Amino acid sequence: MSGTYLGMPSFPEAAREAVHDPTLRGNLRHATHTIRDKRARAVAELDDWARLREAGKRIKDHTLRYLDRYLVRVEEAVTAAGGTVHWAADAEEANRIVADLVKATGESEVVKVKSMATQETGLNEALEAEGIRAYETDLAELIVQLGGDRPSHILVPAIHRNRGEIRDIFRSEMGEWGRPAPEGLTDTPAELAEAARLHLREKFLRARVGISGANFMVAETGTLVVVESEGNGRMCLTLPETLISVVGIEKIVPTWRDLEVFLQTLPRSSTAERMNPYTSMWTGTTDGDGPRTFHLVLLDNGRTDTLADEVGRQALRCIRCSACLNVCPVYERAGGHAYGSVYPGPIGAILSPQLRGTGSEIDASLPYASSLCGACYEVCPVAIDIPEVLVHLREKVADQGGKGHRLEGVAMRTATWLLDHPAALNAGERLASRTRKLHPKRLPGPGAREWTNSRDLPAMPPEPFRDWWKKNHA
Amino acid sequence: MRVALFATCVNDALYPSTAIATVKVLERLGVEVEFPAAQTCCGQPQYNTGYRRATEPLVRRMARAFEGYDHVVTPSGSCVAMVRDNYPRIGAKAVAEGRGGELADAAASLAPHVHELTEFLVDVLGVTDVGAYFPHTVTYHPSCHGLRVLGLRDRPRRLLEAVKGLELVELPGAEECCGFGGTFAVKNADVSEAMGDDKIRNALSTDADVLCGADNSCLMHLGGMLRRQEAPQRALHLAEILASTEEEPLR
Amino acid sequence: MTSPSSSRDRVLGRVRRALAEAPEAPEVTRDYLVTHTPDDPATVLDLLHENLVDYRAGVHRGTRQGLPSLIGRLLADHGARSVVVPPGLPGAWLAGSDARRRYDDPPLTPAELDSADAVVTGCALAVAETGTVVLDAGPGQGRRALTLVPDLHICVVDVLGQVVASLPQALPRLDPTRPTTWISGPSATSDIELDRVEGVHGPRTLEVVLVAD
Numbered sequence: 001m002s003g004t005y006l007g008m009p010s011f012p013e014a015a016r017e018a019v020h021d022p023t024l025r026g027n028l029r030h031a032t033h034t035i036r037d038k039r040a041r042a043v044a045e046l047d048d049w050a051r052l053r054e055a056g057k058r059i060k061d062h063t064l065r066y067l068d069r070y071l072v073r074v075e076e077a078v079t080a081a082g083g084t085v086h087w088a089a090d091a092e093e094a095n096r097i098v099a100d101l102v103k104a105t106g107e108s109e110v111v112k113v114k115s116m117a118t119q120e121t122g123l124n125e126a127l128e129a130e131g132i133r134a135y136e137t138d139l140a141e142l143i144v145q146l147g148g149d150r151p152s153h154i155l156v157p158a159i160h161r162n163r164g165e166i167r168d169i170f171r172s173e174m175g176e177w178g179r180p181a182p183e184g185l186t187d188t189p190a191e192l193a194e195a196a197r198l199h200l201r202e203k204f205l206r207a208r209v210g211i212s213g214a215n216f217m218v219a220e221t222g223t224l225v226v227v228e229s230e231g232n233g234r235m236c237l238t239l240p241e242t243l244i245s246v247v248g249i250e251k252i253v254p255t256w257r258d259l260e261v262f263l264q265t266l267p268r269s270s271t272a273e274r275m276n277p278y279t280s281m282w283t284g285t286t287d288g289d290g291p292r293t294f295h296l297v298l299l300d301n302g303r304t305d306t307l308a309d310e311v312g313r314q315a316l317r318c319i320r321c322s323a324c325l326n327v328c329p330v331y332e333r334a335g336g337h338a339y340g341s342v343y344p345g346p347i348g349a350i351l352s353p354q355l356r357g358t359g360s361e362i363d364a365s366l367p368y369a370s371s372l373c374g375a376c377y378e379v380c381p382v383a384i385d386i387p388e389v390l391v392h393l394r395e396k397v398a399d400q401g402g403k404g405h406r407l408e409g410v411a412m413r414t415a416t417w418l419l420d421h422p423a424a425l426n427a428g429e430r431l432a433s434r435t436r437k438l439h440p441k442r443l444p445g446p447g448a449r450e451w452t453n454s455r456d457l458p459a460m461p462p463e464p465f466r467d468w469w470k471k472n473h474a
Numbered sequence: 475m476r477v478a479l480f481a482t483c484v485n486d487a488l489y490p491s492t493a494i495a496t497v498k499v500l501e502r503l504g505v506e507v508e509f510p511a512a513q514t515c516c517g518q519p520q521y522n523t524g525y526r527r528a529t530e531p532l533v534r535r536m537a538r539a540f541e542g543y544d545h546v547v548t549p550s551g552s553c554v555a556m557v558r559d560n561y562p563r564i565g566a567k568a569v570a571e572g573r574g575g576e577l578a579d580a581a582a583s584l585a586p587h588v589h590e591l592t593e594f595l596v597d598v599l600g601v602t603d604v605g606a607y608f609p610h611t612v613t614y615h616p617s618c619h620g621l622r623v624l625g626l627r628d629r630p631r632r633l634l635e636a637v638k639g640l641e642l643v644e645l646p647g648a649e650e651c652c653g654f655g656g657t658f659a660v661k662n663a664d665v666s667e668a669m670g671d672d673k674i675r676n677a678l679s680t681d682a683d684v685l686c687g688a689d690n691s692c693l694m695h696l697g698g699m700l701r702r703q704e705a706p707q708r709a710l711h712l713a714e715i716l717a718s719t720e721e722e723p724l725r
Numbered sequence: 726m727t728s729p730s731s732s733r734d735r736v737l738g739r740v741r742r743a744l745a746e747a748p749e750a751p752e753v754t755r756d757y758l759v760t761h762t763p764d765d766p767a768t769v770l771d772l773l774h775e776n777l778v779d780y781r782a783g784v785h786r787g788t789r790q791g792l793p794s795l796i797g798r799l800l801a802d803h804g805a806r807s808v809v810v811p812p813g814l815p816g817a818w819l820a821g822s823d824a825r826r827r828y829d830d831p832p833l834t835p836a837e838l839d840s841a842d843a844v845v846t847g848c849a850l851a852v853a854e855t856g857t858v859v860l861d862a863g864p865g866q867g868r869r870a871l872t873l874v875p876d877l878h879i880c881v882v883d884v885l886g887q888v889v890a891s892l893p894q895a896l897p898r899l900d901p902t903r904p905t906t907w908i909s910g911p912s913a914t915s916d917i918e919l920d921r922v923e924g925v926h927g928p929r930t931l932e933v934v935l936v937a938d
Contacts, residue, residue: 012662019664031919051757058753065750068740081902087733139925140916156916163917189917193925200926205835221901231873231912231927238869239835249736256901260893261757263907267855271915274776275855278927279907280869286904288832289868300736308743310570329651333668369662371655371669372522373618388563394524405524412525419483419514420531429487450663454670455698458488465481465490469509473497 008340010365015334027162028332035326038272039379045274046264055261057383060317063219063252064307070219070252071298077222081284083294088246090301094118095126097297098211098244102132105242107208113226113233114138115213116320117246117299119151119342120355123211134211135177135203137232139196146173152336152344154322155270160335163187174199200232210236210291214247215319216262217296219254223283224296227266229276237280243291248299250307250316262319265381269321302355311392315350317382322347324376324386330369339366346376350389358397367393404446422466429464436460477507478540480548480588482690483515489690495717496549496591499604502719503595507547512539518556523657526564530577533561537580545598546588549713551620551689554590559623561585590620591713592629592688602632607720609639613682614712615673615696617689618651630688630712637715645685646676654695670699678707688712760891761854769853769890770935773882776856780910781923783932792936796845796879797821799932803877805842809833811867818845818881829867838874844928845879846872849905850887851933852895856910858882858933859895861903869906878928880908884937 008014018024043049063070075085088094094117102110110127112118112134124134124145136145143158144151147169151157158166167187174181179199185191212233216225224245226233237243253259267276285294307313325331325345336344340362341352349370353363367390376386398405418425439460442452451457477500481493500507517532536557540546548554562585565578595601614634620626634642653659653669660666673696677685685700685707687693697709718724762769777784787795800808800822807825819826827833827841847865848858858880860866872878882888889895899905912927923929 012664015662016664019668025668027918035915035919046761048757048761051754055754055757058751062750062753065744065747067744068737071737071740087736089732089735093732137926138916139914143916156919158916159919166917189914189920189922190924192917193914193922197925201839204926205839218901223901229912230914230916230925232925234869234873234906235926238873249740257896260896263892271921273780273909273921275852275857275907275909277780277909277911277913281901281905281907283902283904286862289862289904290870298736300739304736304739304743307740310747313743313747329653329669330662330665333665367524368658369665371618371651371653371658371662371666373651373655374622375618375649375651378622391522391524391560394522395526396524398524408523409525409528412520412523412528416517416520416525416528416531419517420535422512422514425483425514432487447657447660450660451698453663454667454702455695456701457698458694461488461490463490465486465493466509466511468490468494469497473509 008360008362010361011334011338011340011369012365014338014340014362018335018338019333023162024160024335025333027160028335031156031159032326032332035272039269039323039326042268042272042274046268052261052265053381053383056265056381057317059253059258059261060382063254064250064313064316067249067252067307070254071249073219074217074222074252077220078284078296081222083222083284083296086295086297088297088299088301091121094121094246094297094299094301095123098123098246099127099130099132101242101244101295102127102209103130105209109133109135110209110211111135111137111203111207111236111240113210113212113228113236114141115211115246116154116342117213117248118211121246121299121301123246135200137200137204137236139193139230142196142200143169146170146177150337151342153325154320154343154345160337163189163192166192170195178202204235204239207236207240209242209244210240212236212243212245214245214251215266216259217247217252218256218259219252221256221283223256223281225259226280227276228278229271231278234278234280237282238290240291242293244295244297246297246299249303266319266321269323269379269381306354309354312350312354312389314384315347315354315389317384318347318351319382321381323379323381327375327379329373329375330371334369339369346370346386347384350386350393353393358393358400361403364397364402367397426464426466430467433460433463475545476543477505477545477547478543479507479509480513480540480546480553481509482548482550482553484690484694485549488694489711492549492690492711492713495711495713496547498717499713500547503599503601503604505599510539516553516556518553519656521556521560521564526567529564530568533564533577533580537584540584540587543587545594547591547594548588549591549688549711550691551590551617551624551626552691554588555619555623557588558585590624590626590688592626592633593624595633596629603636604633604716606637606716606718607639607723608637608715608718610683611641611643611681612684612686612715613643613645613677613680614648615645615652615677615685615687615692616648617687617692620688621649633712633716634686638720640715643680643682645680647672652692652696654692656691659695670695674699674703674705678705682707685709686712686715759893762890769888770884772890773851773853773856773888774935776853777910777933780856782856782910783930784935785932786935786937789936789938792881792934793817793819793821795934799879800824800843803843803930805877807841807843809838809841809844809871809875811844811846811865811871813864814845814847815865829871835870835874838870841875843877843879844871844875845881847881848887850889850895850898851882852889852892854891858908859899860906860908861899863903869904872906873927876928877930877932879932879934881934881936884935
């Protein structure tokens, strides 16, 4: 994964600022609660939701189990349909392939469909370094790009911005990138969407190269699928002469029929719609319709490391719906930036440390960025048991024994020893009870300080339960 | 029917009143309950913090302590979830690591017998009216592990609704996590506190006298915040409400 | 930099190593419903109508005979003075309109498409449960750009042969080798405060005509 976000502080530090920013808290609360309730209604419309979820899970597990075969098959099918397939082992290689392909067309600008894979590889910055300007065309990506900002949500990268902030960004920045914002632009969402339409139209009409990701690749047919709402995807996928799609190797589904599951579960889980406004499917190139040249870049970038972990590999089922972000109480308060990755929220907390490894401070802290409440698992349309993977990754982080974990390990093993010796435990309990009058309200020391900053300690009982039991029942 | 109480380490050391209340409710319903003294802790703090191997001695201890009981009852949803959900995982990982099936067997022998208190009352005893009396307004917070891992659904609320004198008011945003999360509460103290604040704001908006829950670890966090803020509401475990009677009311 | 073929081998090699000890995957289950809708054409059609309207498409019902005047009226109501005509569109469909025809032969440039007010097409099929019309670039539909750039899209659905209830019924009827566009209402966005707003880059107005004989 690209180093764009590395050097980030640990999650608790990064979250602290967000937690105490009332505007951000308000924006996140409003947006996540709006979509959370809508999703619940959209899902409740389907009596067979649990069965669709199980089918989606199994299709993905099956694909991942035979991923080598399906990758070869998708390569064959795309090639047979007139496309060219490239393989990228990491972000750098993917960016190099794309930059070379763009340069070969003689163009110095490209239009982009929102794509998590190219955000992950830091493609825009890599292209910029080669003198190629990449225009983001998804409304939220545009807001992020114009604002010189970072995405904070998978589906709605500008979720941390409210309408007033968006209007201010459009007014001050659009002119720098092309057509300026209309005079007297207000903050009504319809007017803001109209401003984006006008600003981007000239770019779509003159674009010669489009760059996309894909939601699905069908192995048996070589078909790519992009699910979107605004029509910017259709613009990028059909108007340019050259289309380059950068797609993670886990995005495969084996058969055309498999789409009947995911096209039911993805829109309802992400935008809470029965169906998103536009879904584009294409297979290689078609004479007289759309791009004449099509390149598919298959991206590994840490996915095979994730695949090798028997518990963690379920994260590769993810279809990037972001339902887990929208229900997550931690995401709602910490915001997306605190996760230090293009993948925020619960899925990011298990995906980033697997794609990037747990070497950095931020990645080692992400598995702990959860109260393990399980709301993410409950809404996941491919049943990724995120709490299970979080705990599994905590074990890996604890084993590597970094910052704070050596002492913690000693404490945990000591606790276990005590708990495995009831007589010693009982002696400790009695001591705590007997000295209860002496316990201060706020305590120093790691752990105790954090606890007593905002909470009183429970009042110590006069005796532990096991002593009461001995007196009354034994 | 041999029934054992698994008091849990938190209740044993910090909230004996909850364990005592559980014994009283069970005895009032004619259940003869035992307290195997070899029990301590299910190992959830270790496991959830990433110390699976340090949990293993406690898995063995739990299985030994409760061997031979038909039912093991505990007033803590998250400890039941630990045994039911994570013990088999600990066993499976040990097998995968080539360390034999002993832990897996321990998990399999214990897990089916362990019940959260409201499950035991409603499903095993078939009771919702336990003869309790508690003339106060109560709002109920369903802790996450009870709600989502165990699927307790409306069992706690049905028990509360049957309590004489009790007025149950809906807690807004009830299904949202309170922010405790074990070591999360100290590792991510700012976020935990923000979640707790929102939960308490919702609880206080009901004007209830009592914020009731079925998991004392969550209540330790919420109750600690309520007391720190000197709020006119107290956190109370469900078992203590169910133990309260007209003859012996809880004050 | 590694050569392309060696990256292919590297990635496939890593995949195979990662899976070397993986257990067999459980069988895929497909016990979900083929349809959520009673098998009654009128019910299915009403559901399609309702769901299209719910996502802010205009919906009109008519007969084949009345189609020219209905299309003519819709174009006029929206003030469309020019209309893109995809190859293979039945000539009669536009008989009731005096809007200037823009034929896609030779292919219209993006700028020419942008200057056209409307496009009229048929479709491959429509899906009731999701309120979707599907275009597959067949006769009377044209290439994908035709239904994308003009701001008004009038789409004609043949009620007798083109309406299915559900996604599992739709996919087998489509040819994966053709470029396919699934359209559910006019373009929209939820990017501002996760609130849905209709009308961004694709046609801001979608009028669907359900034609029965």
